[in-house]
Amino acid sequence: MGLTKVTAAVSNLTKSKRAYEGLFLVDTGATDCLAPRRKLVKAGIRPRGKDAYELANRQSAEHEYGFARVAFIGFETVTQIVSGAFIQPA
Numbered sequence: 001m002g003l004t005k006v007t008a009a010v011s012n013l014t015k016s017k018r019a020y021e022g023l024f025l026v027d028t029g030a031t032d033c034l035a036p037r038r039k040l041v042k043a044g045i046r047p048r049g050k051d052a053y054e055l056a057n058r059q060s061a062e063h064e065y066g067f068a069r070v071a072f073i074g075f076e077t078v079t080q081i082v083s084g085a086f087i088q089p090a
Contacts, residue, residue, distance in 0.1 A: 004025070005026060006073060008021070008071065012043055012044035012045050012069070013067060020035065033070060033082065035081055035083070035084055036083075040083055050064050051082075053082070063083055065083065
C-alpha cells in the first residue's frame with residue numbers, strides 16, 4: 001500500500017490572489033490541512049491564530065493557522081489551513 005497524493009489549489013476566501021497549487025498527501029484521519037507558509041502568504045492567506053499541534057515524534061509545536069478555499073478533483077471547500085513553518089515549541 002502506497003501513499004495517496006492529490007493536486008489541490010489553495011486560495012484565500014475571496015479568491016483575490018492567484019491560488020497556490022501543489023501536490024498534497026491525503027490523510028483520511030487529518031482534521032486540518034498543512035502547506036508551506038511562504039506559499040500561503042503569496043496566495044493571500046493571512047494568519048488568524050496559533051495553535052499547538054502534536055508532531056510525529058510526540059513533541060508539541062505551535063503553528064499559525066488561517067482559513068482558505070481548497071479545491072481538488074472537482075470539489076471545493078473552506079477549511080482551516082496550518083502554516084508549515086515552525087514557530088516555537090509550545
